[in-house]
Each structure stands twice: as C-alpha cells, then as structure tokens.
Amino acid sequence: MQSTETWYEATAARGPARRALTGGAEAEVCVIGGGLAGLTAALELARRGVSAILLEAKRLAWGASGRNGGFVSNGFAWGMDGIAARLGLEAARDLYRLSCFGTEYVRREIVEGDPSIKMGDGWLGCIRYDNAAERMAEVAAQLRDYGQEKHYLDVAATRALVNTTRYFQSALDPTAFHMHPLRYALMIAAKAEGAGARLFEMSLALEVRKSDAGYRVRTGQGEVSCRDVVYCVSSLDRAIHPPTGRAVVPVATYIAVTEPLTQDAIRTRYALSDSRRAGNYFRLIDEGRLLWGGAITTRVWEPRRLAERMKRDMLSVFPQLGNPRIDYAWAGLMGYARHFMPLIGTDGKGQWWATAFGGHGMNTTAMGGILMARAIAAGDDEYRRFAPFTPQWVGGPFGRAGVQAGYWYLQLKDRLDERRSRRAA
Numbered sequence: 001m002q003s004t005e006t007w008y009e010a011t012a013a014r015g016p017a018r019r020a021l022t023g024g025a026e027a028e029v030c031v032i033g034g035g036l037a038g039l040t041a042a043l044e045l046a047r048r049g050v051s052a053i054l055l056e057a058k059r060l061a062w063g064a065s066g067r068n069g070g071f072v073s074n075g076f077a078w079g080m081d082g083i084a085a086r087l088g089l090e091a092a093r094d095l096y097r098l099s100c101f102g103t104e105y106v107r108r109e110i111v112e113g114d115p116s117i118k119m120g121d122g123w124l125g126c127i128r129y130d131n132a133a134e135r136m137a138e139v140a141a142q143l144r145d146y147g148q149e150k151h152y153l154d155v156a157a158t159r160a161l162v163n164t165t166r167y168f169q170s171a172l173d174p175t176a177f178h179m180h181p182l183r184y185a186l187m188i189a190a191k192a193e194g195a196g197a198r199l200f201e202m203s204l205a206l207e208v209r210k211s212d213a214g215y216r217v218r219t220g221q222g223e224v225s226c227r228d229v230v231y232c233v234s235s236l237d238r239a240i241h242p243p244t245g246r247a248v249v250p251v252a253t254y255i256a257v258t259e260p261l262t263q264d265a266i267r268t269r270y271a272l273s274d275s276r277r278a279g280n281y282f283r284l285i286d287e288g289r290l291l292w293g294g295a296i297t298t299r300v301w302e303p304r305r306l307a308e309r310m311k312r313d314m315l316s317v318f319p320q321l322g323n324p325r326i327d328y329a330w331a332g333l334m335g336y337a338r339h340f341m342p343l344i345g346t347d348g349k350g351q352w353w354a355t356a357f358g359g360h361g362m363n364t365t366a367m368g369g370i371l372m373a374r375a376i377a378a379g380d381d382e383y384r385r386f387a388p389f390t391p392q393w394v395g396g397p398f399g400r401a402g403v404q405a406g407y408w409y410l411q412l413k414d415r416l417d418e419r420r421s422r423r424a425a
C-alpha cells in the first residue's frame with residue numbers, strides 16, 4: 001500500500017485525468033506502466049516515429065517515480081565495486097557510462113523543457129564514523145576508475161554545511177542535482193504526447209496474449225493490438241509478466257516533509273545523505289521545508305506512526321530542530337532484483353522489460369527507457385550490457401523475509417561502526 005498525500009502532489013499541477021482506454025486500439029508498441037521507465041520509453045519511441053500506447057493502472061507517476069527523494073546522480077542501486085568485482089572494470093565502466101548518460105538526459109530534458117523543475121545542484125554524502133583515509137580513498141578511486149569527479153570535505157568543512165556531531169567527513173558530487181520528480185514525470189508525459197504517443201490513465205493491463213500480429217493487451221474496458229510490449233511495472237504488478245514479476249522484491253522506503261522552518265542546522269541547498277546502508281537522505285526544499293527520507297522495510301507502516309518515526313530519525317541527527325510539525329509523510333515502493341541491478345532485456349519475441357531500478361532510479365529509468373526505444377526502433381543492442389543481470393527468482397515471501405533480515409543486519413553493522421567511532425573520539 002502506498003499513501004497518497006505527498007508534498008509533490010500538493011505542488012504539481014496534474015490537470016484533469018487522461019481518459020481510460022475503451023474499445024480497441026492499435027499501436028506498434030504497447031508500454032505497460034506510467035512511471036519514469038515507461039514514460040521515457042514512450043517518449044523516445046514517439047521521437048523515433050514509432051507509434052506507442054502507454055497504459056497506466058492509476059495516475060501517471062503515481063508510484064515511486066512521483067514520490068521519491070528527487071536526487072539524480074550517476075551509478076546504480078548496486079555499488080560500482082560490486083559490479084566491477086562481478087564483471088571486471090571495463091564492463092563496469094561501460095555500465096557507469098550508461099548511468100551517466102541517464103543523468104545527462106534528465107538534466108537536458110529539464111533545461112529544454114522547464115528549468116524550474118530542478119531544485120538544486122550537488123550531492124553531499126556524509127559518513128557517520130570518523131575515517132578520513134577511507135573517504136579520501138573512495139574519492140580518488142571514483143576518479144581513477146570511472147572519471148567521476150568528487151570533492152573531499154574534512155570534518156570541519158562538512159560540519160560547516162551540516163551542523164551535527166553525527167557526521168564526520170563527506171564527499172561532494174558536483175555532477176548530481178535534485179529536482180521535483182512528479183513535475184519532471186508530468187513534463188516527460190506531456191512531451192511524449194506532443195511527439196505522438198497516446199497515454200491512458202486508470203487503465204490496468206490485466207492480460208497479455210499472443211496474437212498473429214504480435215500481442216493483445218487487455219484492460220477492463222479495452223484492448224491494444226501491438227507488435228511489441230514493454231513491461232515497466234516495477235514491483236507494483238508481479239503477475240502481468242511472470243518471468244520478471246518473480247524476480248522483483250517490493251521494498252518500501254519513506255519520506256516526511258516538515259512545516260517551513262527557520263533553522264541553522266542545515267546550511268546548504270545540496271542534496272544530502274549519510275552512510276547508513278538504509279541511510280537517511282534529505283534536502284531543503286521550497287519555503288525552507290526539510291524533506292527527510294529514510295528507512296527501508298518490506299512492510300508499510302501506518303502514516304501517523306510513520307511521521308513520528310521519521311521525526312525521531314531527523315532529530316537524532318539534528319536535535320536543534322526542536323519539534324517540527326510534519327506536514328506530509330508517505331511511503332513508496334521500489335522494485336529490487338536479487339542482484340540489485342536493473343532488469344533490462346527481451347525474450348526475443350517482441351516482449352521487452354525495463355524494471356527493478358531499486359533506490360537509484362532517477363537516472364537509470366531514463367537510461368532504461370531509451371535503451372528499450374533504441375532497440376525496438378532501430379535494432380540497437382546496447383541494452384545487452386545488462387544481459388549478465390538476468391531475472392532470477394527471488395523466493396516469494398521467503399525472499400522478502402530474507403531482504404528484511406539482510407537490512408536489519410546492515411543496520412546493526414552501521415550502528416556498531418558508529419559506536420566504535422564515538423568511543424575512539
């Protein structure tokens with residue numbers, strides 16, 4: 001279950017709902033799912049002259065795409081060290097380059113479409129234990145291995161920006177930026193329609209059947225006949241395409257937004273995060289409100305308890321904030337594959353998928369949508385770089401319990417690292 005009242009919904013002009021699909025319709029491609037993966041695929045297909053219909057079960061970007069932290073940065077949900085250890089440095093570099101391509105695509109679409117969607121530049125990643133050597137080594141390795149520029153900040157420089165004894169050194173990524181994700185998604189939708197794609201809301205795809213010409217995608221009131229189908233449903237439907245549905249675990253994460261604040265705890269407009277594995281991520285947004293995200297679970301809490309929980313986390317880092325009122329608190333569902341990498345591929349018979357972007361989807365959904373469009377429109381095969389990351393069964397409810405237990409273990413490790421650091425201080 002995802003709660004609906006988000007700060008993003010309150011500050012984006014959605015306009016009237018698009019109509020639901022009724023009766024029969026034809027297109028070369030039917031995209032299922034109106035999050036950023038599906039919307040980007042529809043836009044890029046249309047730009048390449050391919051007729052596309054997109055079916056969205058509820059409202060466009062109602063899922064993670066319209067309710068996330070809004071941080072756009074290079075890389076994937078899985079760290080580059082893990083990817084390089086599995087595939088080797090050269091293949092990891094190729095994937096990193098694609099992830100950068102996703103970031104730059106989003107930046108360009110905003111500049112050309114509506115620059116006010118961008119809310120700030122730069123991402124400061126702070127560590128919660130004292131280890132200058134480790135942070136400097138990470139910064140150097142990112143430059144050496146991936147050409148990724150980052151700037152090291154020592155404890156004093158970090159605390160000049162974030163006034164807390166919880167944080168020690170930090171690294172600033174000047175290539176990252178943050179934005180209003182729902183307004184971005186709605187802009188991509190408008191561009192897709194401008195380029196000729198047809199988008200339908202309240203049109204849950206119920207079934208996909210093989211036909212002579214390709215596929216028939218059935219909704220409650222209509223049916224699309226198409227040559228190709230692209231599944232972009234994340235973890236929100238695990239039945240419509242069982243090979244990928246079985247390979248995705250739903251994982252919830254949470255955001256709270258305070259009342260407008262007058263404060264001296266956070267002195268920067270950078271996007272910010274800390275080193276906890278299920279870490280905190282936050283930023284100042286319009287009117288001086290603090291948007292605070294964090295916690296990861298395979299369950300979803302009640303919103304009231306959620307607001308209290310998020311406030312506790314916030315005050316554990318910045319007690320000087322006092323007792324801010326929480327005006328908005330919501331949950332969102334991500335999709336994770338067993339290997340933490342996106343699932344991007346095809347069965348070679350006209351069915352394609354771009355899903356499981358995890359908690360790092362703002363650049364990778366753009367990249368995934370474009371790879372799908374290029375492959376379908378022009379036979380481009382760059383999507384095959386994701387071939388090593390095949391859909392693997394995640395073990396049903398036991399898989400979920402395993403993911404939850406894994407996070408609890410990582411959270412415990414974080415706390416031990418931090419305690420060691422406090423003792424050493």
Ligand SMILES: Cc1cc2nc3c(=O)[nH]c(=O)nc-3n(C[C@H](O)[C@H](O)[C@H](O)COP(=O)(O)OP(=O)(O)OC[C@H]3O[C@@H](n4cnc5c(N)ncnc54)[C@H](O)[C@@H]3O)c2cc1C
Binds near residue numbers: 057060253
């Ligand atoms: C709280 C939160 C914070 C996050 N913060 C960040 C961040 O700061 N930076 C970052 O890079 N990433 C972040 N992420 C991750 C990012 O939001 C996701 O990876 C990304 O939005 C996934 O996009 P998607 O299109 O794959 O899925 P979604 O946005 O979930 O879209 C899937 C869509 O498919 C539709 N659908 C499902 N089944 C059907 C069907 N049968 N028929 C029709 N439609 C269907 C759904 O209704 C939904 O709209 C965050 C995620 C959350 C939840």
